[in-house]
Amino acid sequence: MRVRELAQWLGAAFEGDGETEIAGVAPIELAGPAEVSFINSRKAAQQADASAAGCLIVPMDFAGGGRTIIRAEAPRAAFARVIGRLHPPPQPEPGVHSTAVIAATARIGEGVSIGPHASVAEGSSIGAGTTVGAGCRIGANVTIGAGGWLHANVTIYDGVRIGRGVILHSGCVIGADGFGFVMENGRYEKFPQVGRVEIGDFVEIGANACIDRAALGVTSIGEGAKIDNMVHVGHNCIIGRHVVIAAQTGLSGGVVVGDYAVIGGQVGIGDKARIEPRAVLGSGCGILTSKIVRGGQVVWGTPARPLKDYLTQLANLARLPGTLKELRRELAELKRRLSRLEPA
Amino acid sequence: MRVRELAQWLGAAFEGDGETEIAGVAPIELAGPAEVSFINSRKAAQQADASAAGCLIVPMDFAGGGRTIIRAEAPRAAFARVIGRLHPPPQPEPGVHSTAVIAATARIGEGVSIGPHASVAEGSSIGAGTTVGAGCRIGANVTIGAGGWLHANVTIYDGVRIGRGVILHSGCVIGADGFGFVMENGRYEKFPQVGRVEIGDFVEIGANACIDRAALGVTSIGEGAKIDNMVHVGHNCIIGRHVVIAAQTGLSGGVVVGDYAVIGGQVGIGDKARIEPRAVLGSGCGILTSKIVRGGQVVWGTPARPLKDYLTQLANLARLPGTLKELRRELAELKRRLSRLEPA
């Protein structure tokens, strides 16, 4: 594809040699004459001179001249579209592999691809064009929307409902029992977990993540939410739309997360905490049980507090030995002055 | 089932309309006229008035009158029994699916259900009435007791022994090698992990959890212990009976946990630490290598300390800027008073 065509497809303007043939994408430091890369920031702009890339997608105000560029309002987003164009994801052959086991009452949509050794139990339905990878386990009465992609070895328990265009990575487990017990006569008896899981459209869930079913009611993940590897979402959590949760974070039971919240990696959130819309939880922070994080607030640390307070406290701690030494020095000085005044 | 029958089955008393037909359970805020819910606390009692539930299971001293209730000493436990009655877990058809691969020397008990694409290797035995889900991998010489449930895609390595009534959730891995190496000539050589894993009766283990085999000897999980999703139990750990471990907690090698200990989520426990019976480890806390947490103690923070100390330290830190400011103010005041006394 030539630079001229790429720019046109993006609805963007190019400068330099529009006839340069582009075969692929690469990071700026590795890109060669037949590859396109991008610059997103001032810092990266300094790399532009050294890059052998055949074409760079650059910000509108990029100043470096003398090379072949495409200008874009959002270079990273434009570049993402170019990757999708030049490296389209593989399209698995539609059809059910001969080793897959599909229950008689399951409904398999048009163009669905089901891989080797996958199984779909009674009463489930798979929407048109969805890919179910090798070894996936779809329980009974599961609904999966159209255009989704379950990578190999995903497990879906009975009754889970999944929207359209959902991507589930390998090893993730959707709908396992929530963690609830009742102590009776010195033993924990199971509090039966008979609720549901609902996953909205265009959600992506990472490898080996776990979304537990509700005890009663529902655990739900809102439209467009993006959940990274090994995240744990406990029973009865309600995750809003377009929420981002980075790897290894854990949400206990009944946590509510508002739309567009951003949650870092390895965060721990206690039972029934409420994270309001657009709040930002810094990586590794700990949110206490029933805590409310206000909309738009940025919190950090354990127990989590506003980022400014957290940084102040860190600075105070770092300064503390010096502060104490100074206080002691001043006290000693006062004592000396006092001694000189006091009668011998 | 009518309220009258439900109460009788629970061995409890009802008030109101015993003929109300109950078809299911629901959380109190969602329950309708054909559903039963429960109240466990004063706080929840305030929700009772607003609830449309056909019946409520309530504490013995519940005061709200005028509706259909069942009184119970432990409403949540009674309600759990009711869920089990009204929503019994699905009973998979006994039998071995035609696509499962069972070694010639494996012994499969009566009424066992083995799902599609599961495999059971040489010399293993599955106790009567146990369910082995689709895609489960049972290694060689594994023993699994009666009445258990392995959900889909569970992996059991060779030689693991599992008791009766054990529930294993999808993706959990029992008996993988412990993490042990010997540095030789600049390379880590494997310290062969030839020990065992033993899982007691009525244990439940969450999705994607990992219980490593011992290097030598045994890793063991005591009867009735409940382990949540993505918990890591390292080689040679000895977990007592009726221990609870919440999600994403990790135990290094050789940790000993006493009976009835309660361990929160995302806790980290160093090698050979000893958690005595009925100790409580707060979520996110860190226990240092070889540390002993005394029986019944409640600890918090990293490094973990008694909850009271932890809270005091948090409060001290929060107060610190004010404390330092006050000390400085008093020093300044003393200086002024001194200056007035000193000869000019």
Next chain:
Amino acid sequence: MRVRELAQWLGAAFEGDGETEIAGVAPIELAGPAEVSFINSRKAAQQADASAAGCLIVPMDFAGGGRTIIRAEAPRAAFARVIGRLHPPPQPEPGVHSTAVIAATARIGEGVSIGPHASVAEGSSIGAGTTVGAGCRIGANVTIGAGGWLHANVTIYDGVRIGRGVILHSGCVIGADGFGFVMENGRYEKFPQVGRVEIGDFVEIGANACIDRAALGVTSIGEGAKIDNMVHVGHNCIIGRHVVIAAQTGLSGGVVVGDYAVIGGQVGIGDKARIEPRAVLGSGCGILTSKIVRGGQVVWGTPARPLKDYLTQLANLARLPGTLKELRRELAELKRRLSRLEPA
């Protein structure tokens, strides 16, 4: 095997009864007369007297006399070799199980063993003598070197390259998409993850660990690195040779780890941090985005700082209430002295 033979095979000297027959290995407190164990430290040496072991492998300077011993420079390493000799890992039968699905264009080396319900997609190759466990999913165009071992239910995405002698434990997922999105019109659009994963020779990766593919370029794990259960390695990380990473640690995108670094459990490492060779990250520590940990440095805490500073700060904090009390006491004393001098 007799002690005499064992010593000879180790190239070591024995003392005592060389004719003692040794059938197995055991930890020192459990070993019986037909078992060998080892002593590595002064502390363990005190256990020697009480041990019923038929033979002990001991340090060169071990003083306890009167029993059958083999002296070694590195007893634990010698013992590891003995375990490997007396308890060799099972050798699966070479051959492809009849239920496995191997693509027509896949190349399967000599002596390879492929278990039940495994699948190998188009264009992949499995090196000689490698074991592929039951239910493993090998994507398209994957290369796996000779002499490796994939335990049951491992998932490898398309295009991953794995060296020789690599051990992958059950449930690990290699090559899932990195976590990268672009916000457009209020929605997160996927930043396509079209890079690769390369795993060096003799790497071992634990159960349910996740190694994500690069966005562009490569995520790589150096030769001989050992990675524990449930570790998350994000897109574009470059892990050096002989690096050790303990369980549940997470590396965000683009982290670089130098050779021989040692990373504890539950560590969190922010985007693009750089851990230089032989650095040591204490368990549970947190490394901020873009932070550099210098070669050989030992760091601890969150945010991570040199161990000495961390310990000092802990001590300061513990001492703080006493320090403040003392300062207040001295201030009060000065006030009293001043009052006596001041005119009434």
